[in-house]
Every structure is written in structure tokens, then in C-alpha cells.
Amino acid sequence: MSKTICLSVDAMGGDFAPKALVEGIELFANNNPGKVSKVLLHGQEKLLKPLLDKLPIAAQLCEIHHTETYVAMTDKPSQAIRRARGSSMWNAIRSVKTGEADAAISAGNTGAMMVLGKVLLGMMKNVHRPAIAASWPSPVGHSVVLDVGANVVCTAPQLVEFAILGEAFSRIVHKKQNPSVGLLNVGTEDVKGNDIVREADKLLRGAQLDINYAGFVEGNDISIGRTDVVVTDGFTGNVALKAAEGTAKLAAMVLKDSLNSSLIYKLGALISRGAFLKMKDRMDPKNSNGGLFLGLGGLVIKSHGGTDAIGFANALRVAQRMAASDYMQIIQQNLELFAGGQKDISS
Amino acid sequence: MSKTICLSVDAMGGDFAPKALVEGIELFANNNPGKVSKVLLHGQEKLLKPLLDKLPIAAQLCEIHHTETYVAMTDKPSQAIRRARGSSMWNAIRSVKTGEADAAISAGNTGAMMVLGKVLLGMMKNVHRPAIAASWPSPVGHSVVLDVGANVVCTAPQLVEFAILGEAFSRIVHKKQNPSVGLLNVGTEDVKGNDIVREADKLLRGAQLDINYAGFVEGNDISIGRTDVVVTDGFTGNVALKAAEGTAKLAAMVLKDSLNSSLIYKLGALISRGAFLKMKDRMDPKNSNGGLFLGLGGLVIKSHGGTDAIGFANALRVAQRMAASDYMQIIQQNLELFAGGQKDISS
Numbered sequence: 001m002s003k004t005i006c007l008s009v010d011a012m013g014g015d016f017a018p019k020a021l022v023e024g025i026e027l028f029a030n031n032n033p034g035k036v037s038k039v040l041l042h043g044q045e046k047l048l049k050p051l052l053d054k055l056p057i058a059a060q061l062c063e064i065h066h067t068e069t070y071v072a073m074t075d076k077p078s079q080a081i082r083r084a085r086g087s088s089m090w091n092a093i094r095s096v097k098t099g100e101a102d103a104a105i106s107a108g109n110t111g112a113m114m115v116l117g118k119v120l121l122g123m124m125k126n127v128h129r130p131a132i133a134a135s136w137p138s139p140v141g142h143s144v145v146l147d148v149g150a151n152v153v154c155t156a157p158q159l160v161e162f163a164i165l166g167e168a169f170s171r172i173v174h175k176k177q178n179p180s181v182g183l184l185n186v187g188t189e190d191v192k193g194n195d196i197v198r199e200a201d202k203l204l205r206g207a208q209l210d211i212n213y214a215g216f217v218e219g220n221d222i223s224i225g226r227t228d229v230v231v232t233d234g235f236t237g238n239v240a241l242k243a244a245e246g247t248a249k250l251a252a253m254v255l256k257d258s259l260n261s262s263l264i265y266k267l268g269a270l271i272s273r274g275a276f277l278k279m280k281d282r283m284d285p286k287n288s289n290g291g292l293f294l295g296l297g298g299l300v301i302k303s304h305g306g307t308d309a310i311g312f313a314n315a316l317r318v319a320q321r322m323a324a325s326d327y328m329q330i331i332q333q334n335l336e337l338f339a340g341g342q343k344d345i346s347s
Numbered sequence: 348m349s350k351t352i353c354l355s356v357d358a359m360g361g362d363f364a365p366k367a368l369v370e371g372i373e374l375f376a377n378n379n380p381g382k383v384s385k386v387l388l389h390g391q392e393k394l395l396k397p398l399l400d401k402l403p404i405a406a407q408l409c410e411i412h413h414t415e416t417y418v419a420m421t422d423k424p425s426q427a428i429r430r431a432r433g434s435s436m437w438n439a440i441r442s443v444k445t446g447e448a449d450a451a452i453s454a455g456n457t458g459a460m461m462v463l464g465k466v467l468l469g470m471m472k473n474v475h476r477p478a479i480a481a482s483w484p485s486p487v488g489h490s491v492v493l494d495v496g497a498n499v500v501c502t503a504p505q506l507v508e509f510a511i512l513g514e515a516f517s518r519i520v521h522k523k524q525n526p527s528v529g530l531l532n533v534g535t536e537d538v539k540g541n542d543i544v545r546e547a548d549k550l551l552r553g554a555q556l557d558i559n560y561a562g563f564v565e566g567n568d569i570s571i572g573r574t575d576v577v578v579t580d581g582f583t584g585n586v587a588l589k590a591a592e593g594t595a596k597l598a599a600m601v602l603k604d605s606l607n608s609s610l611i612y613k614l615g616a617l618i619s620r621g622a623f624l625k626m627k628d629r630m631d632p633k634n635s636n637g638g639l640f641l642g643l644g645g646l647v648i649k650s651h652g653g654t655d656a657i658g659f660a661n662a663l664r665v666a667q668r669m670a671a672s673d674y675m676q677i678i679q680q681n682l683e684l685f686a687g688g689q690k691d692i693s694s
Contacts (some may be wrong), residue, residue: 072590076536138597152533191423193499193501218589219592220592223590223594224596236582238566239579239587240590241566242567243567243569243591244591245568245596246571247591247595248598250484250571251630254629258629261622261625262622265618265621267618268618268619274612275605275609275612278607282601318673
């Protein structure tokens with residue numbers, strides 16, 4: 001028996017909204033028939049209606065919920081929050097609160113999403129701070145890295161909460177059985193790192209959680225896929241994710257330059273063109289689009305702001321998988337185990 | 348008028364020591380005739396003598412300083428330090444202290460080098476902690492990132508000192524005129540980041556240093572080469588550097604896999620083989636080998652532990668360029684300006 005799933009989309013968020021988003025819905029629905037029964041499309045009707053008129057599958061699935069205002073991508077966090085009430089993003093997330101939808105998706109302003117998520121949905125029981133989880137290509141599929149930007153400073157117990165949240169994400173979205181969890185550090189010996197990661201390491205070893213904890217991992221282990229989940233604070237995670245993105249871009253650029261540097265290389269490149277497309281596909285951040293605000297009292301999925309239709313379809317797939325699962329329930333056991341242990345220590 | 352330069356090499360440090368290192372000296376001397384007048388080779392004579400017998404240029408340049416003991420790569424930091432006294436690494440660094448050599452180079456245990464550097468050479472005036480600086484390929488040559496692992500926690504004034512040290516490194520080793528300096532953060536707006544980076548940003552703007560400070564940069568800016576120098580704490584820098592290395596390896600692996608996935612792609616790859624070698628050369632960490640312990644009272648260059656002869660020759664070039672420059676003198680002006688300003692605040 002499968003759940004009837006309704007997704008709520010902020011149709012106005014992102015650099016190519018609403019067009020790329022509505023096309024993404026069409027693509028997702030086409031590739032995943034029957035997986036979602038309804039999409040609430042929050043945004044300006046005069047823009048959305050003509051788009052749906054051209055996309056028959058999306059038109060059948062979508063219900064336009066007209067919203068006049070929206071949060072601009074260029075808004076500073078403080079502006080974005082002031083403008084957020086009654087915006088398409090606000091209404092998209094509120095639909096999860098009211099129970100109309102199972103998950104909200106936006107490609108809009110991350111800071112505003114974070115604040116609205118907390119204000120409208122509250123926190124999950126036994127979680128103190130939400131984390132943004134990102135998927136990362138690896139030789140064995142995908143790694144999950146969290147936090148990648150919600151918390152620039154984290155305590156050791158927060159890192160343990162992230163481990164619990166990320167482990168369940170890997171299970172559900174990447175279909176990993178018993179995913180391994182690593183804690184990001186500057187070395188793998190137990191004397192390495194700062195006080196917070198060493199304390200988190202002790203907590204993870206001692207907490208009797210139902211988690212396959214693998215100890216410390218290093219920056220290069222993320223792309224190698226040494227563990228399925230990599231836990232870190234939002235400062236380090238954000239820098240690591242972007243450093244990796246920058247390096248992937250540099251590699252692509254250097255490859256292109258090198259192949260363009262002689263006629264004979266160009267000929268060879270033409271012959272192996274399919275291989276480069278394959279490579280692009282595997283390294284493409286679009287294919288791992290759909291970050292998640294883990295730890296909120298409801299499901300909120302963050303799509304990359306610069307996403308196209310393919311990327312947005314991937315974010316919808318993440319939302320659908322999370323919504324179809326018992327995510328909220330399955331992590332409660334570990335969260336309660338950990339919260340109980342922490343209480344014992346402090347009492 | 349050029350200085351007469353003497354380099355001091357720990358011939359026993361690194362995964363492929365001493366062979367790769369002595370071959371690296373031959374290669375360096377061959378490509379840079381007259382740049383160095385002497386190399387003190389610290390290590391076991393019975394291993395070094397036969398190697399030099401086969402390498403005429405290195406043999407002419409090198410003076411073997413027999414040392415029986417050495418620090419093993421597999422030693423834990425605490426073991427390494429206990430074993431360090433009287434080792435080839437100890438003697439290599441001591442030669443800088445005694446004035447026999449202008450710079451010491453080792454591919455050995457980083458932790459031990461750091462401690463020996465501090466014990467034997469002390470700190471540079473007005474610098475509180477040494478930083479390890481690494482070079483990173485970018486579309487415009489190389490960026491310098493520091494710290495990449497010496498200090499897992501840093502204060503804001505330390506980050507300012509790193510900016511001063513890194514700026515001079517970029518000038519001397521990468522021959523950049525008026526290099527730009529960025530401070531690594533999770534966004535470029537001034538509200539972003541933690542207290543330490545925001546405080547360091549204020550200090551860098553207010554300190555009237557003779558530095559081309561460009562404000563905050565993000566993880567992806569490192570590979571893009573948005574600034575010539577990227578300043579960060581040793582935890583974040585280490586993770587970012589390794590995340591980038593891991594991604595470069597993943598990209599190479601995915602490219603190889605894709606090209607091997609069909610006969611026709613393999614044919615194309617054969618035709619454009621030269622382009623892949625070009626790419627490998629530009630992305631190869633060997634070509635930016637030669638990290639530096641900046642801030643010590645003498646020059647100590649860290650070569651990658653897994654280096655081959657080419658990589659070690661690059662580390663020697665870094666050592667030679669630093670030794671030929673007035674590094675110690677040219678940064679004192681900025682360091683004194685900053686130290687003076689800090690004193691004014693605290694008094």
C-alpha cells in the first residue's frame with residue numbers, strides 16, 4: 001500500500017522560475033507516473049496558467065494557488081524575511097503545516113527558507129537545530145554531507161543529531177542499507193581535530209545508537225565515498241562542498257582547453273563525445289539536486305537556485321521519496337536514545 | 348647581485364626517500380643551473396653515496412651529512428617527536444638555525460616538522476603561530492591557501508598574520524604583483540560567517556596594511572582563482588584542500604571509466620592522448636608541491652610525503668625562490684604595522 005502524496009511547490013523561487021520549475025514537474029511526472037497525486041503550485045496565476053497550458057501531464061497534476069508576492073533571489077536575508085509573509089514560499093511551506101501537502105520544495109532564497117521552515121513548522125522533537133544535507137557524487141553512488149550551511153557553529157551533541165538525521169536520509173533517498181557515517185576531521189587518529197569533533201566522536205561511540213559509525217574521515221574521503229554520510233558543521237561543510245564544486249568546474253575547463261588546443265585533439269574528442277557526456281552526467285550537481293532541511297517539523301526540500309528542469313525534477317524525486325517514507329518516525333528511536341543519554345549525563 | 352644559496356635536505360623523509368629525493372635534486376639542478384650552490388644531504392651515507400654515484404650533477408652539488416636515525420612516516424606525532432632529536436629531519440632544520448643553510452626541505456612527517464621547526468628556529472617576530480601554506484592550481488596560475496593544517500583553531504589576529512605571510516609567499520613564489528587576499532567564508536555578505544571571520548574581516552579592513560584585501564571569498568573561489576591568496580583556519584583549509592584533491596581524483600576516475608566504456612571512445616581517447624596528458628599536468632598536485640611553514644624564524648619547506656622526483660624538484664624550486672628573496676624582511680613592515688595597531692587597541 002503506497003501513500004497518496006501531495007507536493008507543495010514555490011513556483012516563484014530560483015533563477016529560472018517559474019518556467020524551469022513547471023517543466024521540471026512535467027519531467028518528473030512523466031518519469032515517475034503515479035508517484036505523486038497532486039502538486040500545489042504557489043505563485044502568480046497569470047504566469048503559471050500559460051505554462052501549464054503547454055504541459056499536459058503537469059496541468060493534470062497541478063493546482064495553482066495564486067500568490068501575488070514572492071521572495072527575490074537577490075534579497076538580503078533580512079529583507080527576504082520581511083517580505084516572506086504571504087509570499088509563494090510562505091504559502092508553499094504553510095501547506096505542509098496545514099497537512100494539505102506532504103513536502104514543500106523551493107529553489108528560492110536559502111536563508112528565507114530556513115527561517116520560514118522554523119517559524120511555520122517548528123523543530124522535530126529532540127532536534128535542536130536544522131541542518132542542510134547535500135548529496136555528492138562518489139564512485140559508489142552518492143554521499144550525503146551535512147550540515148552544508150545552516151549552522152556556522154555547532155556543538156558536539158548537534159553533530160550527533162546530524163548523524164542521526166543524515167543516516168536516515170541516506171537510507172531513504174539513496175537507498176543505502178545500513179549506511180556508514182563518518183565525522184569530518186583533519187586526520188583519522190583520535191588525537192586529531194578540535195575539541196568539538198573529538199567530543200562528538202566520543203558521543204557517537206558511546207551513545208549506543210543504531211548507527212553504523214565509522215569514525216573520523218578526511219576531506220578527500222567525501223568524493224571517494226569512504227562513508228555514505230559525512231557529518232560536519234555548516235561552515236566546514238559549506239566550504240568543502242563549494243571547494244569540490246569549484247574543482248569539478250576547473251577540471252572541466254582544463255579538459256576543454258586541452259582538447260581545444262590542437263585540431264587532432266579536437267578530432268579525437270569528437271569521436272569520444274559520448275564519453276564526455278557520460279562524465280558530465282555523473283559529475284553534474286543537477287543529478288544530485290535536492291538538499292534537505294533536516295530536523296524541521298515537516299519536509300522542506302531546497303533545490304539549487306540555478307536549477308533547470310532536469311535538476312528540479314530531481315529535487316521533486318527527493319521530496320517524493322522522503323514523503324513516501326516514514327522518515328519522521330524512523331529517526332525518532334535514535335533521537336530519543338540520544339536525548340535520553342544526554343539527560344542522564346546532565347542530571 | 349644574487350645570493351649564494353645553500354639548501355638543507357632531509358634525505359630520509361617521504362614515502363620514496365631517499366631515491367626520489369636525490370633524483371629530484373638532479374632534476375632541479377639540471378633545470379635551474381647556478382641557482383643553488385650547495386645542498387646538504389642529511390641521511391644514511393650508505394644509502395646516499397650509491398645514489399649520488401649515478402647522478403653527476405647532484406653529486407657535485409651535494410654534501411652528505413651522515414645521520415643514522417630518522418623520523419618514520421608511520422610514527423604517531425608523539426612518537427615522531429621523541430625520535431626526532433638527532434634525526435635527519437632535526438639536522439636538516441638545525442642547519443638553517445646555524446646559518447649553514449638558507450632553507451630546509453623535508454617530505455617527512457608533517458607534525459614532527461612543525462614541532463622541530465618551532466623548537467629549533469623559534470617564531471618570526473610578531474607572529475604567534477606558524478601556518479602551512481599550500482599552492483593550488485587555478486585558471487590564472489596558482490592560488491595560495493593557508494592555513495591548511497597547522498592550527499585547528501585560530502583567532503582573528505592570527506588570520507590577519509596569515510594574510511600577511513601568504514601575501515608575501517604569493518609575491519615571491521608565484522611572482523604575483525600586488526596579490527589579492529581573500530578571507531574564506533560561507534558567503535560574501537558581511538553578515539555571513541562566524542564571529543572569528545567577521546572580526547578578522549574588520550581587522551583586515553581597518554589595519555592600514557599594505558595588502559590588496561578583497562574581502563570574503565567562498566569555497567568555489569579557490570579553484571576559480573578569484574584571489575591570489577585565500578586565508579582560513581587550519582581545520583577548514585585542510586578539509587577544503589583535501590575535498591578538492593578528492594574531487595580532482597574522482598573527475599579523473601570518471602573520465603577514465605567513461606572513455607573505457609566503449610571501443611570507439613577508446614579510439615578517440617588515443618587520438619587526443621596528448622590533451623589528457625596536458626590536463627593531468629595542469630591538475631597535478633606535484634606541480635604545486637612545496638608547502639611552507641610560514642611564520643617560523645627560518646625557512647622550512649614541506650614536500651608532499653608521496654612525492655616523486657618531479658614533485659621534489661618543485662619543492663626545491665619553492666625553497667630556492669624563498670631563500671633568494673628578502674621574505675623575512677619584506678613582511679616585517681606589515682607585521683609591525685599590525686602588531687602596533689593591536690597594541691594600541693589593548694592599551
